[in-house]
Amino acid sequence: MKLIANVFLISLLFACNYSNAQRDRVFKSIEEALTVPADSVYRLDLSKNKLTEVPKEIMQFKYLQELNLAKNKLTEIPAFFDFEDLRILDLSKNDFTEFPVQVCKVVSIRNLFLGKNDIKVIPDEIGNMQSLIVLDLWYNPIDDLPEALTKLRNLRSLDLSGLNFSKTFQKEWNEKLSWVKIEFEAACDCNN
Numbered sequence: 001m002k003l004i005a006n007v008f009l010i011s012l013l014f015a016c017n018y019s020n021a022q023r024d025r026v027f028k029s030i031e032e033a034l035t036v037p038a039d040s041v042y043r044l045d046l047s048k049n050k051l052t053e054v055p056k057e058i059m060q061f062k063y064l065q066e067l068n069l070a071k072n073k074l075t076e077i078p079a080f081f082d083f084e085d086l087r088i089l090d091l092s093k094n095d096f097t098e099f100p101v102q103v104c105k106v107v108s109i110r111n112l113f114l115g116k117n118d119i120k121v122i123p124d125e126i127g128n129m130q131s132l133i134v135l136d137l138w139y140n141p142i143d144d145l146p147e148a149l150t151k152l153r154n155l156r157s158l159d160l161s162g163l164n165f166s167k168t169f170q171k172e173w174n175e176k177l178s179w180v181k182i183e184f185e186a187a188c189d190c191n192n
Contacts (some may be wrong), residue, residue, distance in 0.1 A: 026066075030057045039063055039155040047071045047090070053100070054078055069094070069148055070113065077102040084108060092136065104128050115139055117158065138162045149177055159183040 026043040027033035033041045034057075041061040051072040058064070059080055066088040074091065077100035088111045089103060096117040103109065104125035112129070115138035123138070127148030132155050139162035151157070161183045163171075170184045 017068070030055055033061060042066065043088060044068070076100060077093060082106065087111065087131075089113070090118075099123050101125050107131055110134065110154075112136065122146050122149070124148040130154065133157065135159070145173060155180050157181050157183075161185055 020121050023040075026045050028045050029045070030044075033044055034038075035071050038060045042063060043066040044058065044061060044064060045068040046055070046058075047068045047070040049072055051069065051074060054069065054074065054077060054121055056078075058067070059082075062083070064083050065085050067083075067086060068088075068090040070090045071093045074094040075096060077091075079102060081102050083134070086108055088107070089109050090113040091100065091103075091136050092113045092115040094117055095174065096114065099114070099122055101118050101123050103112065103183055104123070106129070107129060108131055109129060110131050111134040112132060113134075113136040115136045117140055118141040120142060122145060123140060124146050125148070126132075126135075126146060129152065132152050134157045135152075135155060136157075136159040138159045140151055142160070142163055149158075155177070156179070158177065158180050162185060165184060174182060188192075
């Protein structure tokens, strides 16, 4: 009986260590991620793959917590994009001309990176992202911010580097989002 208990404990420890190892593992391709059970894929890095669309196969990974799609050629996020546990989404350095509104439905996202795209307008739907802590919008041609940002009470960091907002605009938004550290470029007098 003691031998069976020891074998059980060793098996249990191995399973726990395997699970933790998988949780820390970053898969660099869908093919690599498919070599393990889909429910043990938590981190997927598909950056720098010249993707023009989000692969449907990623939806197999229901427990995905981090998804890096940076440095591709993406222009939109498809309707099937829905993850309950996704916390970090990196869409920086792509070809978005519109804010990918579909990500606003993924309310578990805490860190959203959309820097260096060609996004002009931030939609009101951003206010649905109540878990958002970090919002990175650097170097996009945005000329205004939606009032919906004031609903994001968990937001702590907003990166607007590379955007030339006036001193008045910067002061106004620093007051509206007093709990947020906002990264602005040195203020310009371009709107005065």
